Amino acid sequence: MLKRVREGKFADPSLDPFADFDYRVDSKDFIHPLSGVPEPKRRFVPSHNERNQISKYVQALKKGLMKTLAQKAQEIKDRQEQEDKVWDIWEDESIVTWRPRRMPKPITAPKRDLPTHAESYNPSAEYLFDEKEKKEWQEQDEYDRAINYEPQNFGALRKVPLY
Numbered sequence: 001m002l003k004r005v006r007e008g009k010f011a012d013p014s015l016d017p018f019a020d021f022d023y024r025v026d027s028k029d030f031i032h033p034l035s036g037v038p039e040p041k042r043r044f045v046p047s048h049n050e051r052n053q054i055s056k057y058v059q060a061l062k063k064g065l066m067k068t069l070a071q072k073a074q075e076i077k078d079r080q081e082q083e084d085k086v087w088d089i090w091e092d093e094s095i096v097t098w099r100p101r102r103m104p105k106p107i108t109a110p111k112r113d114l115p116t117h118a119e120s121y122n123p124s125a126e127y128l129f130d131e132k133e134k135k136e137w138q139e140q141d142e143y144d145r146a147i148n149y150e151p152q153n154f155g156a157l158r159k160v161p162l163y
Contacts, residue, residue, distance in 0.1 A: 118151045121160050127151050 001011045010017060046054075060066035067075070118127040128151050129137060137145060154160050 118147065119149070121154045121157050123151050123153060128153060 004013065005011055057066065061068070117123055120127075134150070137150065142148070
């Protein structure tokens with residue numbers, strides 16, 4: 001045993017100093033900390049770089065260059081509401097109260113063709129059908145007819161029936 005100690009070995013030959021050691025912590029509730037070293041002061045005081053970074057963020061928030069999460073959410077909500085709004089592109093310009101910032105160029109409504117003499121509520125006799133023309137018109141297929149209505153004569157516009 002003395003010989004082993006003088007050689008710098010363990011006194012007990014059965015002891016293996018390099019055996020695998022399994023260190024498991026079963027409980028997190030320790031009475032004493034694993035190391036008794038007190039916490040350094042620098043852990044409680046923010047560093048100079050952190051202070052500069054925070055001041056940059058504060059300035060950006062004040063100038064409006066940066067937005068908080070609540071402001072971003074509100075901005076997205078407002079944008080969605082504006083996209084959901086529908087406006088009449090043929091509506092009179094003076095009536096429109098709300099207009100998006102980038103409104104497309106106005107599209108003019110297509111103009112209807114002016115009514116012909118036969119479409120009048122009181123056409124002259126030359127545009128009215130006689131019996132022969134009326135019979136031919138009724139026998140024709142709907143797609144082959146030159147006009148899709150039968151000209152009639154009404155004494156006043158208020159007597160024209162709805163169609």
